[in-house]
Amino acid sequence: MVPGADDTTMALVPVAPFLAALLAPWVKRFAHVFAGWLLALVPLSIFAALVRFIEPVAQGEVFRFHLNWIPAHAFDTISSGIDFSFYLDGLSLTFALLISGIGTIIVFYSGAYLRGHPQQGRFYSFILMFMGSMLGLVLADNVITLFVFWELTSITSFLLIGFDHMRQAARRAAIQALVVTGGGGLLMLAGLILMAGVAGDWNLSGILSRGAVVQESGLYLPILVLVLAGAFTKSAQVPFHFWLPNAMEAPTPVSAFLHSATMVKAGVYLLARLTPVLGGTPEWHVILGVFGGATLFWGALQALRHADLKQMLANTTLASLGLLVLLIGLGTEVGVMAAVVYLVAHSFYKAALFLVAGALDHETGTRDITELGGLRGAMPVTMLGAVMAAISMAGLPPAVGYIAKEEMYLGLTDGGAGQLVALLVVIAGNALMLVVGAVMAIKPFMGPLRPTPKHAHEGPLALWLGPLVLGALALAVGFVAEYAGETFFAPAASAILHAPQGDTLALVKSHVALKVNPLDPLFWLSVVTWGAGVALYLRLERIRNFLRRLAAGLGWTADTVFDAWMWGLVGLSDRVTRFWHHGRLELYLLVVFIMLAIAVNVPLLLIDGLPSFNEVPGLTFYEWSVVAIAVLGLAAVVFARPRLVAIVSLGIQGFAVALLFMLFGAPDLSFTQFMVETLSVVILALVMTRLHLDRRDARDFEDLLRDGGVALVCGLGITSLIVAVLNHPLDMRLTDFFDKTSVAIAHGHNIVNVILVDYRGLDTFGEISVVMTAGIAILALINIRTGGAQTGVGARKERDRKAAAKPAQEDGDAA
Amino acid sequence: MNTVIFRTIAPGLSALMIVFSVFVLLRGHNEPGGGFIGGLMAASAIAIYGIAAGVKEVRRAMVVHPVTLAGFGVVLAGCSGLLSLGYGVPFLRALWSYIPIGDTVVALSTPMMFDTGVYFVVLGAISAVALALEDEEDDD
Numbered sequence: 009m010v011p012g013a014d015d016t017t018m019a020l021v022p023v024a025p026f027l028a029a030l031l032a033p034w035v036k037r038f039a040h041v042f043a044g045w046l047l048a049l050v051p052l053s054i055f056a057a058l059v060r061f062i063e064p065v066a067q068g069e070v071f072r073f074h075l076n077w078i079p080a081h082a083f084d085t086i087s088s089g090i091d092f093s094f095y096l097d098g099l100s101l102t103f104a105l106l107i108s109g110i111g112t113i114i115v116f117y118s119g120a121y122l123r124g125h126p127q128q129g130r131f132y133s134f135i136l137m138f139m140g141s142m143l144g145l146v147l148a149d150n151v152i153t154l155f156v157f158w159e160l161t162s163i164t165s166f167l168l169i170g171f172d173h174m175r176q177a178a179r180r181a182a183i184q185a186l187v188v189t190g191g192g193g194l195l196m197l198a199g200l201i202l203m204a205g206v207a208g209d210w211n212l213s214g215i216l217s218r219g220a221v222v223q224e225s226g227l228y229l230p231i232l233v234l235v236l237a238g239a240f241t242k243s244a245q246v247p248f249h250f251w252l253p254n255a256m257e258a259p260t261p262v263s264a265f266l267h268s269a270t271m272v273k274a275g276v277y278l279l280a281r282l283t284p285v286l287g288g289t290p291e292w293h294v295i296l297g298v299f300g301g302a303t304l305f306w307g308a309l310q311a312l313r314h315a316d317l318k319q320m321l322a323n324t325t326l327a328s329l330g331l332l333v334l335l336i337g338l339g340t341e342v343g344v345m346a347a348v349v350y351l352v353a354h355s356f357y358k359a360a361l362f363l364v365a366g367a368l369d370h371e372t373g374t375r376d377i378t379e380l381g382g383l384r385g386a387m388p389v390t391m392l393g394a395v396m397a398a399i400s401m402a403g404l405p406p407a408v409g410y411i412a413k414e415e416m417y418l419g420l421t422d423g424g425a426g427q428l429v430a431l432l433v434v435i436a437g438n439a440l441m442l443v444v445g446a447v448m449a450i451k452p453f454m455g456p457l458r459p460t461p462k463h464a465h466e467g468p469l470a471l472w473l474g475p476l477v478l479g480a481l482a483l484a485v486g487f488v489a490e491y492a493g494e495t496f497f498a499p500a501a502s503a504i505l506h507a508p509q510g511d512t513l514a515l516v517k518s519h520v521a522l523k524v525n526p527l528d529p530l531f532w533l534s535v536v537t538w539g540a541g542v543a544l545y546l547r548l549e550r551i552r553n554f555l556r557r558l559a560a561g562l563g564w565t566a567d568t569v570f571d572a573w574m575w576g577l578v579g580l581s582d583r584v585t586r587f588w589h590h591g592r593l594e595l596y597l598l599v600v601f602i603m604l605a606i607a608v609n610v611p612l613l614l615i616d617g618l619p620s621f622n623e624v625p626g627l628t629f630y631e632w633s634v635v636a637i638a639v640l641g642l643a644a645v646v647f648a649r650p651r652l653v654a655i656v657s658l659g660i661q662g663f664a665v666a667l668l669f670m671l672f673g674a675p676d677l678s679f680t681q682f683m684v685e686t687l688s689v690v691i692l693a694l695v696m697t698r699l700h701l702d703r704r705d706a707r708d709f710e711d712l713l714r715d716g717g718v719a720l721v722c723g724l725g726i727t728s729l730i731v732a733v734l735n736h737p738l739d740m741r742l743t744d745f746f747d748k749t750s751v752a753i754a755h756g757h758n759i760v761n762v763i764l765v766d767y768r769g770l771d772t773f774g775e776i777s778v779v780m781t782a783g784i785a786i787l788a789l790i791n792i793r794t795g796g797a798q799t800g801v802g803a804r805k806e807r808d809r810k811a812a813a814k815p816a817q818e819d820g821d822a823a
Numbered sequence: 824m825n826t827v828i829f830r831t832i833a834p835g836l837s838a839l840m841i842v843f844s845v846f847v848l849l850r851g852h853n854e855p856g857g858g859f860i861g862g863l864m865a866a867s868a869i870a871i872y873g874i875a876a877g878v879k880e881v882r883r884a885m886v887v888h889p890v891t892l893a894g895f896g897v898v899l900a901g902c903s904g905l906l907s908l909g910y911g912v913p914f915l916r917a918l919w920s921y922i923p924i925g926d927t928v929v930a931l932s933t934p935m936m937f938d939t940g941v942y943f944v945v946l947g948a949i950s951a952v953a954l955a956l957e958d959e960e961d962d963d
Contacts, residue, residue: 675855679847683863687949690870694956755919755932756852764857765934765941769915772937773900776944780893783948787890790955 018073018094021054021104022147022157025140029133036129044119044470047132051111051139058104061096066495068515070508071096072149072213088210095149095213097513098499102348103146103277106269106355111139113359113474118261120470121366131171135262138164142270146277149211151200155193158238158274162190165271169258181254184570188241188251196238196278202231203285212281216507219285232286235278236295243275243329246303250566253310253322260366263318267325268359276332276351280344284507287339296337297426301433303330308440312548313555317365317375317448321358324401324444327437328354331416334430338419341505341516346415348500349520352492353400353408353482360397360478361448364390367471368452373461377447382457386464389472391453396479398449402442402541403534405524406486410534413438415520417533435537442541443548486522493520601718608725612732619732631671638664646716649704651696659689676760698790833875840868848942849935858938862945869950870957878958889951896943903936 028050036043061071074093080086096104115135122128141164144157163186170182206225207215215222222228239245244252252272256263266272279296286292307326314320328350335347367390369375372383384391400407416438420431466472485492498518506514525531544551559565588599612618627635641661648654662685669678707715746759746767756762764772844864851857869889873881882888904915912918919932 676857676860679855679860680863683860683867686867687863687870687953690867690874691949691953691956694953698956754917754934755930756934758851758853758855758857761851761857761938762934764859765852765938766917769904769917769934769937772941773897773904773915776900776941777897779948780890780897780944783893783951784890786952787955790952 015073015075017057018071018096018147019075019092021057021094022140022144024054025050025136025143029136029140032132032136033129036132041119041123043128043132044116047136048112048116048119050136051108051115054143055105055108055112058101058108061101062105062495065096065098065101065499068499068502068513070213070503070511070513072211072511074149077150077153086204086208086210088214090152090210091150092153093149093211094147094153095211096147097503097508098496098501099277099280099348099503100146102352102496102500103269103273104143106352107139107142107146110265110269110355110359110478111135113363113477114261114265116470117264117363117366117474118259120468121261121370122259127171131259134164134167134171135265138168138265138270142274145274149213151204151210151212151215154212155197155200158196158242159190159193161271161274162186162193162242165189165255165266168262168266169255171259171262172257175257177254178257181251181257183574185251185255187574188248188570192238192241192248195234199231199234199238202227202234206231207285213508216284217509219287219507222285223289228286228289229291232289232291232295235282235286239275239278240299240333241275242278243272243333244303244326245275245299245330245333246306246326247566249303249306249326250570252326253319254567256316256318256322260318260362260369263322264359264362264366267322267362268355272325272329273351273355276329276336276347279333279336280347280504283336283339283344283504287336293337293339293426296333297430300330300332300334300337301430303327304334304437305330305433308437309555311444312440312544312551313559315377315552317368317377317380317452318362320377320444320447321361321365324441325358327441328358331434331437334434335416335419336504338427338430340419340422341501342415342419342422344504345497345501345516345518345520346412346419348497348504349408349415349493350412352485352496353412356478356482356485357397357400357407357409357445360393360475360482361401361445363471363475363478364394364397364448367467367475370471371462371467372464377451379458379460380452381455382453383464384453385457387453387466387472389466389476391449393472393475393479394453395449396483397475398445400479400482400486401445401448403438403537406522407483408485408489408492409482411486411489411520411522413534413537414523414530417530421530421533431533435533435540438537439540439544442538443545446541446545447548489520489522490518493518598715598718601722605718605721605725608729609721612725612729616732619728619735621731622735631668634664634667634671637661638668651701651703651705652693654705655689655692655696658692659685662688676758830875833871837868837872837875840871841865844868844942844946848938851938852932852935858941859945862942863949865942865946866949866953869946870953873954873957878954881954885950889947889954891947893944893947893951896940896945896947898940899943900937900940903933903940906933906936 028047032043032047035046039046064071072093072095074091076089077092078090080089115132118128118131118135122131125131138161141157141160145154145161148154148157166182166186169185170178172178173182203215203222204210206222206227207218208221209215209218222231241248252267255266258266304327307323307328307330311320311323311327314323332347332351332354335343335350338344365375367387368380368383371387372380374380396407400409403409403413416434417431420427420434497520498516499513502513502515505516638661641657641659641664644657645654645661648657662681666678666681666685669675669681746763750756750759750762754762754766756766841864844861847856847864848858848861849856851861869881869885872884885892907914907916907918910916910918915933915937917932917934919930922929922931
C-alpha cells in the first residue's frame with residue numbers, strides 16, 4: 009500500500025482541477041503573467057501524487073478507492089451501490105500520468121500563447137476542468153462515475169472548442185463536437201447500464217472478472233454496439249470522424265491536449281479498459297478491425313490533402329486513433345503491447361508537434377505550410393523540438409515511435425489473411441505518417457527564408473520548453489525502452505489483457521527493447537515503410553493537388569451530412585411547434601380533452617369492455633340532496649349564458665362534491681376541495697374581468713356541439729373508469745402499511761399529511777417547486793399583457809377605447 | 824360586490840382566516856389539515872382582503888412580495904431536508920425532538936418545517952397570482 013493514499017486524496021485527483029478552475033480567474037487577475045506558472049502547479053502536483061503508485065503498479069498491484077454516493081438497497085438486483093469509486097492499475101495510471109504530465113506543459117504553454125487575451129482566466133478554468141474530467145474518466149471504477157466524467161469531457165471540450173465564441177466556425181465546431189460525442193455518450197450509458205446489470209456489479213473492477221458472463225448473455229451484442237457507439241464517437245472513428253478536424257477551431261494548446269493524451273483517447277481508453285469484458289469475440293475483432301482500418305486510411309489520406317499545419321496534424325490523429333482501435337481489436341498480447349507503446353509515443357510526439365505548430369503560428373502569423381520556410385535560423389529551439397518529435401512520428405530509431413512500429417509489425421505477422429490486409433493498411437498508414445512528420449520538421453525550417461505576416465523570432469521560454477521536453481521524451485524513452493517496458497507498458501498491457509484477481513494483476517512479460525537488427529524481417533518492413541514514405545514525400549505537391557480535386561469532385565462529406573441532419577432537426581421542430589403552438593387557446597384545450605377522452609376510453613374498451621353498473625348505492629335523503637345540488641350546479645354551468653353565472657355555478661357544483669367527500673369520510677380532501685373551489689371562483693372571476701372577455705358566452709351551434717360532445721365523452725369515460733375500479737376488490741396492502749407505520753415511524757395520525765410531508769416528501773418538494781415556478785410564470789404572463797403589449801385578448805379593445813377617447817394621441821399610445 | 828358591509832368585515836375576516844390557517848397548518852400531522860390546506864386558506868384571506876381594501880393596501884400589509892414568500896417556502900422545505908445530512912441520514916429523513924415546556928411536550932420535527940415550507944409556497948404563489956389579477960393599474 010502506498011502511504012497517504014486514502015479514499016479522499018484519491019478522489020481529490022480528479023476534483024482538484026475543478027477547484028483550481030473556480031479560482032483560476034482570480035489567480036489570473038492577481039498573478040498576471042505568472043498565472044500560467046502558478047496554475048501549472050496543480051497538474052504537476054497531481055502528477056507527483058501519482059508517481060508514488062508507479063512502483064507498486066509495476067509489481068502488479070491494483071488499487072481501489074471509494075466514497076459512498078448512492079448506496080445499494082436490499083431489493084436492488086445489483087449488489088454494489090453506485091459509488092464515487094476509483095480504480096488504479098497499469099492502464100489508468102499510464103493515462104493519468106500522461107494527462108497530468110502533458111496537462112502541466114499545456115497550462116504552462118497557454119500562459120504564453122494566450123498572453124494578453126482578455127478571457128485568459130476563463131481559458132485556464134476551462135482547461136483545468138477538462139483535465140479534471142479526463143482524470144476522473146480514466147480513474148473511475150464505477151461505470152456511472154465513469155459516465156459522469158465522460159460527459160463532462162464532452163461539455164468542457166465544447167467550452168474549449170467554442171472558446172473563441174465570436175466566430176461562427178468555432179461555435180459550429182463546438183456544437184458539432186458536443187452533439188457527436190455527447191450523443192455517443194448517451195448510447196454508451198445505455199450499454200454500460202446493461203453491462204452492469206448482466207454482470208451484477210456497478211464497478212468496473214468487478215465487471216472485468218465477469219467477462220464470460222457478459223459474453224454468454226443474449227445482451228452481449230446490444231451492449232457491444234452501444235459501448236462501441238460511445239467509444240467510436242469520442243475517438244472520432246469513421247464515420248463519426250468529422251468533428252475532430254473541425255475542433256481545430258480551438259486555440260492550439262487545446263488542440264494539443266485534446267489530441268495527445270485526452271478526449272480522443274478516451275474512446276481508446278474505454279475499449280482498452282473493457283477488452284477483458286467485451287473483447288476476444290469474432291464481432292469485436294471484425295468491428296474494431298474494420299472501423300480502425302478505415303479510419304487509419306482515411307485520416308492519413310486527408311492529412312496529405314491539407315496545407316494547414318493544424319489540419320494535417322488533426323488528420324494524422326484520426327489515423328493514429330484508427331491504428332489504436334485496430335490494434336486493440338486484434339487483441340493479441342503483442343498487438344495490445346503495440347497499442348500501449350504507440351499510445352504513449354503518439355501522445356508525446358502529437359502534443360509536441362501541435363505545440364510547435366502553435367509556436368510557429370504565434371511567432372510568424374501563419375500556419376500554412378506553403379507560406380513557411382527557412383526558419384532554422386530564427387527559431388532553432390523550436391526546430392529541435394519539432395525534429396525530435398518528427399523522428400518519433402516517422403518511426404525512426406531510436407525514438408519510441410520506432411519501437412511502437414516494430415511492435416505493431418510483430419503483432420500483425422503471425423496470422424492469416426485478415427491480418428495481412430491489416431498489415432498492408434498499417435504499413436501504408438505509417439508511411440503517410442512519416443510524410444506528415446517530415447513535412448512538420450522540414451518544410452517550415454529548411455529552404456530559403458519566406459516572408460511571413462509577422463517577423464519570425466524565437467518565442468518566450470513557455471512556448472519552446474514544452475515541445476522540447478516532449479520531443480526529448482519521445483527520444484529518451486527509446487533509450488530506456490527496457491525500463492519503460494517493465495514499468496509502464498507491460499502493466500498497462502496486462503490490465504488490458506487480464507482481469508484483476510483480488511488486489512493483484514497477472515503481468516505479461518515485457519519484451520520491449522530498442523533493437524535495430526538488419527537480419528530481422530520486421531526491420532525490413534520498417535525499411536519498406538520508410539521507402540514508401542520518402543517516395544510519397546517527394547511527390548507531395550502532386551498528391552495534394554490530386555486529393556483536393558478528388559475531394560472537390562466528391563461533393564459531399566460526413567460534415568455536410570451532419571449539417572443537413574442538424575438543419576433538418578431544427579426545421580422539423582420548427583414545423584412541429586408551428587403546428588401545435590398556433591396561439592388559439594380554445595383549440596389547445598380541445599386537443600387536451602380529446603387526448604384525455606382517448607386515453608381514458610380506448611384502453612377501457614379494448615381491455616375490459618364497459619363495466620357494469622351493478623347496484624344503485626343506498627344513500628340517505630340528505631346525501632341524495634347533496635348529489636342533487638351538484639347536478640343542479642352542473643346544469644347551471646351548461647345552460648347559463650352569462651359567464652359569471654357559469655363560474656359561480658361551477659363553484660356550487662364543486663362545493664357539493666366537497667360535501668360528498670366530507671360525508672364519506674375524507675375530511676382532508678373535502679377541506680382542500682372547499683378551498684380550491686373558493687379560490688377558483690375568485691381567480692376565474694378576476695381573470696374574466698381582467699381579460700375583458702364578453703360577459704356572455706356566445707358560441708356557434710357547431711362549436712357547442714363539438715365542445716359538448718368532447719365533454720360528454722370525457723365525462724362518460726371517467727365515470728366508467730371509476731365504476732370499473734370499484735368493481736375490483738380494493739387492494740388494501742398500502743392502506744395497511746400506512747396504517748401500521750404512520751404513528752410508529754412517522755409520528756403522525758393524519759396519514760394523508762404524513763404521506764405528503766414524510767413518506768413522499770421528495771415528491772412534494774418537487775411539486776412545491778413547480779407551484780412556485782408556475783406562480784412566477786403566471787405573474788410574468790399577466791405583467792406582459794398589462795405592461796403595454798399590443799397583442800392578446802382584449803388588448804385591441806383597450807386600444808380602441810383609448811383611441812376613441814384621445815384620437816390625437818393615437819400614435820403615442822401605439823408606441 | 825364592494826359593499827360597505829363587506830369592506831367593514833373583510834379585514835377582520837381575513838385576520839381570522841390567517842390565524843385559522845396557521846392553526847390548520849400546525850394540527851396537520853395528526854388531524855385534518857396541513858400546509859397545503861393552510862396555505863390555500865391564507866391565500867383566500869389575502870384575496871378577500873385585496874378585493875375589499877385594494878391591492879395597494881394588501882401589498883403594504885404583506886411587506887414582502889408574495890413571490891418572495893413562495894421562494895422562502897421552497898428554501899425552507901429544502902433546508903428541512905438538508906438538516907438530516909448533518910446526522911448522516913439521507914436527504915429529507917424526518918428528525919424529531921420533544922421539548923417539554925411545563926406540563927406539555929412540544930414536538931418539533933423536520934416534517935413540520937417542511938409543511939411550513941409548503942404553506943408558504945402555496946400562500947405565496949396563489950396570492951401573487953390573485954393580487955396581480957386584482958391589480959388593475961399594474962405597478963408591479
